[in-house]
Amino acid sequence: xxxxxxxxxxxxxxxxxxxxxxxxxxxxxxxxxxxxxxxxxxxxxxxxxxxxxxxxxxxxxxxxxxxxxxxxxxxxxxxxxxxxxxxxxxxxxxxxxxxxxxxxxxxxxxxxxxxxxxxxxxxxxxxxxxxxxxxxxxxxxxxxxxxxxxxxxxxxxxxxxxxxxxxxxxxxxxxxxxxx
Amino acid sequence: xxxxxxxxxxxxxxxxxxxxxxxxxxxxxxxxxxxxxxxxxxxxxxxxxxxxxxxxxxxxxxxxxxxxxxxxxxxxxxxxxxxxxxxxxxxxxxxxxxxxxxxxxxxxxxxxxxxxxxxxxxxxxxxxxxxxxxxxxxxxxxxxxxxxxxxxxxxxxxxxxxxxxxxxxxxxxxxxxxxx
Numbered sequence: 001x002x003x004x005x006x007x008x009x010x011x012x013x014x015x016x017x018x019x020x021x022x023x024x025x026x027x028x029x030x031x032x033x034x035x036x037x038x039x040x041x042x043x044x045x046x047x048x049x050x051x052x053x054x055x056x057x058x059x060x061x062x063x064x065x066x067x068x069x070x071x072x073x074x075x076x077x078x079x080x081x082x083x084x085x086x087x088x089x090x091x092x093x094x095x096x097x098x099x100x101x102x103x104x105x106x107x108x109x110x111x112x113x114x115x116x117x118x119x120x121x122x123x124x125x126x127x128x129x130x131x132x133x134x135x136x137x138x139x140x141x142x143x144x145x146x147x148x149x150x151x152x153x154x155x156x157x158x159x160x161x162x163x164x165x166x167x168x169x170x171x172x173x174x175x176x177x178x179x180x
Numbered sequence: 181x182x183x184x185x186x187x188x189x190x191x192x193x194x195x196x197x198x199x200x201x202x203x204x205x206x207x208x209x210x211x212x213x214x215x216x217x218x219x220x221x222x223x224x225x226x227x228x229x230x231x232x233x234x235x236x237x238x239x240x241x242x243x244x245x246x247x248x249x250x251x252x253x254x255x256x257x258x259x260x261x262x263x264x265x266x267x268x269x270x271x272x273x274x275x276x277x278x279x280x281x282x283x284x285x286x287x288x289x290x291x292x293x294x295x296x297x298x299x300x301x302x303x304x305x306x307x308x309x310x311x312x313x314x315x316x317x318x319x320x321x322x323x324x325x326x327x328x329x330x331x332x333x334x335x336x337x338x339x340x341x342x343x344x345x346x347x348x349x350x351x352x353x354x355x356x357x358x359x360x
Contacts, residue, residue, distance in 0.1 A: 008357060012346055014201070020338035022196055022206035025213065029205025029235070032212060034357045036234030054216030055209070058245075062238055104357070137358065155350065157343035158200035164337040166192055172335075177188060177217045177284070178210070178317065 006038050007135045008104050012155035017112050017142035020160035021179075027107045027139045028055055031065050034137075039104035040064045042097045046090045046114040047071040053180050066103075068093065071119075079119045087119035094128065101133040112142015112150070122147045129153055186218050187315045188284050192335035197292050197322035200340035201359075207287045207319050208235055211245050214317075219284035220244045222277050226270050226294040227251040233360050246283075248273065251299075259299045267299035274308065281313040292322015292330070302327045309333055 014030075016023040031041040041064060049071040059067045070090035072083055079087070098106050114120045125140075126149055132138060140150060151157050166172040174180055194210075196203040211221040221244060229251040239247045250270035252263055259267070278286050294300045305320075306329055312318060320330060331337050346352040354360055 008355065010352070010355075012352070016202055018338075018341070021194070021336060022202060022209075022338045022340070025209025026202035026206040026340075028209030028212050029202075029207065030358070032208050032238045033205065033234040033360070036237035036239075037357045039234075039357045054213040054219075057216035058212045058242055059216075061242065063241070065238075151343065154344065155346040155352075156201060157345075158198075158202045159341040159343050160202070160206075161198070161339040161341045163331065163339050164334065166335040170335065172190070172192070175188065175190075177214045177219045180213070 008039065008137055011104070011132065011135045011137040013129055013153065014137070014139045015142070015146055015151060015154040015157045016139070016160060017144070017146035018160035018162065019144045020162035021165065022160045023141045024109055027109055027141050028059070030139060031105060031107060032062065034105050035062055035064045038064070040102065041066065041105045041107065042103040043067045043107040043109055044090060044094050044097065045069045045071070045109040046087065047110045047119065049086065054177055079117055083119050087114050091120055091124055098128060098132050098136055098138070101136065103136065105137045105139065107139040107141070109141050110143070111140050112146040115147050116143060116145055122149055125150065126153065188219065188317055191284070191312065191315045191317040193309055193333065194317070194319045195322070195326055195331060195334040195337045196319070196340060197324070197326035198340035198342065199324045200342035201345065202340045203321045204289055207289055207321050208239070210319060211285060211287060212242070214285050215242055215244045218244070220282065221246065221285045221287065222283040223247045223287040223289055224270060224274050224277065225249045225251070225289040226267065227290045227299065229266065234357055259297055263299050267294050270294070271300055271304055278308060278312050278316055278318070281316065283316065285317045285319060287319040287321070289321050290323070291320050292326040295327050296323060296325055302329055305330060306333065
């Protein structure tokens with residue numbers, strides 16, 4: 001790490017959850033904004049083990065924007081040993097990236113879903129938040145819910161509230177280029 | 181326009197508004213996802229006439245992701261003739277881009293703010309939505325509010341609800357790399 005590289009003055013903890021569309025995309029957009037100013041971003045995706053997402057291809061082209069996926073392509077109901085193992089690997093990797101102090105923004109995408117579905121427990125996530133280096137910003141996204149203890153320690157929490165969604169009102173399912 | 185280029189099956193209308201953080205970033209993230217699959221995106225920013233935003237630098241590097249700003253760097257209270265003129269230019273440009281059918285996703289960033297602040301009226305925006313080509317997706321972002329007539333005609337509406345924000349709880353103002 002170069003001592004002269006640009007750093008955030010203060011790294012905070014942002015949380016995005018809710019039933020509405022816009023959680024992962026908001027985290028990606030935040031990464032786009034930060035890399036534009038030369039900050040270094042690492043997005044670690046829990047619960048996503050496939051490469052169909054359009055953002056992966058674009059992010060690869062963006063300097064200082066890194067992405068790594070952990071998890072099964074699909075998780076139906078109960079997590080298997082494989083799912084939990086992937087969850088642990090994702091957490092270990094997140095810890096390594098955060099504690100290295102080499103990245104300004106670390107996005108833990110879908111970590112709220114991983115907690116809700118018992119793929120990981122909330123305690124090590126709270127530890128990570130507590131022990132993160134001062135200048136590292138954390139962004140945690142979830143699904144419909146986020147564990148209350150995480151919301152409590154976060155500096156910013158936005159609920160993406162579903163006012164209307166074509167999924168329920170028009171029966172339109174996930175679209176290529178839009179939802180993935 | 182090449183007849184063989186990839187198109188969305190169906191272009192819908194997405195709306196993001198609310199007091200919480202994550203509206204413009206969600207629109208940017210959506211653009212990142214779509215360009216990854218080869219779709220063409222145009223982001224037209226109302227009410228933003230300066231170049232301090234980090235996303236501008238990154239978006240310039242992303243193939244098929246275009247961005248154009250219209251507006252004053254700062255709008256304090258009442259819109260001036262200059263502001264209204266910029267608003268009209270932004271609308272005219274948006275119409276040209278949308279009706280060309282050359283872009284798959286057109287983002288009208290901060291258009292909700294432009295309407296709320298009387299920089300533009302809602303009627304031409306409703307006309308744009310009504311007359312857009314079938315395969316063009318529109319994404320409209322606003323501020324705390326979005327005009328009810330726009331929410332009514334939209335296919336998807338997410339309210340970014342501010343549950344907690346360091347701005348109000350900790351008095352931390354806009355941060356370089358994070359809010360701009």
